[in-house]
Amino acid sequence: MTISARLPGHPEFLWREDEPKASYDVVVVGGGGHGLATAYYLAKNHGITNVAVLEKGWLAGGNMARNTTIIRSNYLWDESAGIYEHSLRLWESLEEELDTQVMFSQRGVLNLAHNLSDIREGKRRVNANQLNGLDAQWLDAQEIGKLVPILDVTDRPRHPVLGGTFQPRAGIAKHDYVAWGFARAAQALGVDIIQHCEVTGFQTSGDRVTGVSTTRGDISFGRLALSAAGHSGVLAGQLGVRLPLQSHPLQALVSELLEQVLDTVVMSNAVHVYVSQAHKGELVMGAGVDAHVGYGQRGSFHVIEEQMAAAVELFPIFARAHVLRTWAGIVDVTPDASPIIGHLPFENAYVNCGWGTGGFKATPGVGSVYADTVAHERPHPLAAPFALDRFTTGRLIDEHGAAAVAH
Amino acid sequence: MLRIPCPHCGERDATEFHYGAAAGVDYPTDPAALTDGEWAAYLFVRANPRGWFRERWFHAAGCRLWFHVERHTVTDQVRTVREGAA
Ligand SMILES: Cc1cc2nc3c(=O)[nH]c(=O)nc-3n(C[C@H](O)[C@H](O)[C@H](O)COP(=O)(O)OP(=O)(O)OC[C@H]3O[C@@H](n4cnc5c(N)ncnc54)[C@H](O)[C@@H]3O)c2cc1C
Numbered sequence A: 001m002t003i004s005a006r007l008p009g010h011p012e013f014l015w016r017e018d019e020p021k022a023s024y025d026v027v028v029v030g031g032g033g034h035g036l037a038t039a040y041y042l043a044k045n046h047g048i049t050n051v052a053v054l055e056k057g058w059l060a061g062g063n064m065a066r067n068t069t070i071i072r073s074n075y076l077w078d079e080s081a082g083i084y085e086h087s088l089r090l091w092e093s094l095e096e097e098l099d100t101q102v103m104f105s106q107r108g109v110l111n112l113a114h115n116l117s118d119i120r121e122g123k124r125r126v127n128a129n130q131l132n133g134l135d136a137q138w139l140d141a142q143e144i145g146k147l148v149p150i151l152d153v154t155d156r157p158r159h160p161v162l163g164g165t166f167q168p169r170a171g172i173a174k175h176d177y178v179a180w181g182f183a184r185a186a187q188a189l190g191v192d193i194i195q196h197c198e199v200t201g202f203q204t205s206g207d208r209v210t211g212v213s214t215t216r217g218d219i220s221f222g223r224l225a226l227s228a229a230g231h232s233g234v235l236a237g238q239l240g241v242r243l244p245l246q247s248h249p250l251q252a253l254v255s256e257l258l259e260q261v262l263d264t265v266v267m268s269n270a271v272h273v274y275v276s277q278a279h280k281g282e283l284v285m286g287a288g289v290d291a292h293v294g295y296g297q298r299g300s301f302h303v304i305e306e307q308m309a310a311a312v313e314l315f316p317i318f319a320r321a322h323v324l325r326t327w328a329g330i331v332d333v334t335p336d337a338s339p340i341i342g343h344l345p346f347e348n349a350y351v352n353c354g355w356g357t358g359g360f361k362a363t364p365g366v367g368s369v370y371a372d373t374v375a376h377e378r379p380h381p382l383a384a385p386f387a388l389d390r391f392t393t394g395r396l397i398d399e400h401g402a403a404a405v406a407h
Numbered sequence B: 001m002l003r004i005p006c007p008h009c010g011e012r013d014a015t016e017f018h019y020g021a022a023a024g025v026d027y028p029t030d031p032a033a034l035t036d037g038e039w040a041a042y043l044f045v046r047a048n049p050r051g052w053f054r055e056r057w058f059h060a061a062g063c064r065l066w067f068h069v070e071r072h073t074v075t076d077q078v079r080t081v082r083e084g085a086a
């Protein structure tokens, strides 16, 4: 008997490879977490099942399976608390909803303060969060030392830990499982999932967008829902719409597998690093974006170098860990560090973008809210404040404090 | 690392520079005459192409002058460099 005959067979595929049809009620462009979740909720909550998700590469090959999976809702403004907390509540029942494991672990997220302005910003945010009913707390350095014993909370570091915000219900999940779970559940309800299908242009008629040209032929639709993250500006540009977005490389890295030493997510805006330890044991770390516009899915090495220096300063025992792998995604950043959700200047076209460095946590939340917006052809109340026109009215939702270190 | 050819000092590591985003965005000559939409476009909307891009860089750790670079945003290849702050 040959070796291969003794090996187990290939496991069942989680979803089919669908062939594109000529026409759909709704075409979702982008097979990341947001596009897949949107398609799922269109089918599940609104009975709209004649839906295709078009993905130019493979499912979750964009930012979805490149992110560091931090999930939290402790943003400053009421509008943000609204949508991020809606999402966190959906995370809390997502495994039952999708009937699949996503390894959602509510291990808490700590945001360290290293100077007076960090303390002021953090305490202000905790107060704002508590007014919004969120589980936010302020911890002093001693309490942080008890929570995370491997963190150096003495006054030795160049930027000592002076305190921090803590959200116990925050945590991490396994990002690829989340994408696959939404894909499988959406397809079971009738959604077509079409990979290796790049949208290359649009057909319009008056104030309607009627179809897309793709690398797998033309497809027409009733409604269009863009969800292309880092490439949203490129796609909107093909429709003649200029979005207030800049696309930047954002990197992350993992160490080799280590014993479990860290059961809380720790983030620091001031020294610019954040870290969690995955279930398997690798340390997962991220930092800031490269300053320049970039679509190459490659970041600059000096960002990694600075991030490692910061990590070792905070966690002296990391000094002997080895970096196993680094990578980058392309994140679409808005001027106020908040997303854009709503109508494009066409009757039947919508956009969800601008989540920048922090949209993984929003996956179920924005999926449900965006699906509702597209289904009812009006903004869902949680999406309304994030409409494109806020840049004209001046009603910005400035989350630079809550989003200062990429996550 | 991204390398930027300064027209005055030659090619250096990007860490010596400060990024200035899209080139050729002039302050409006008569801001009060703009509609809200035009003002928003001036304040918030910048070119963000996948491909060739004219952008500004400032050589903070060198000659301390602003200049223009035409860079490809996928390959980081630089095609032209030009002196001048505008
Ligand atoms: C390194 C890194 C770390 C991050 N860490 C966190 C974190 O800890 N917590 C958090 O909340 N967020 C984090 N994020 C941000 C988060 O990953 C994104 O905000 C989120 O994934 C965006 O939504 P998405 O999943 O739909 O995007 P994507 O997965 O990028 O989906 C967009 C899809 O559109 C496709 N597409 C683009 N153009 C076309 C076209 N023309 N035709 C067809 N398809 C097209 C792309 O191939 C892509 O698959 C991180 C991002 C990165 C890069």
Ligand SMILES: [Zn+2]
Binding pocket: B006, B007, B008, B009, B010, B059, B062, B063, B064, B065
């Ligand atoms: Zn110079």
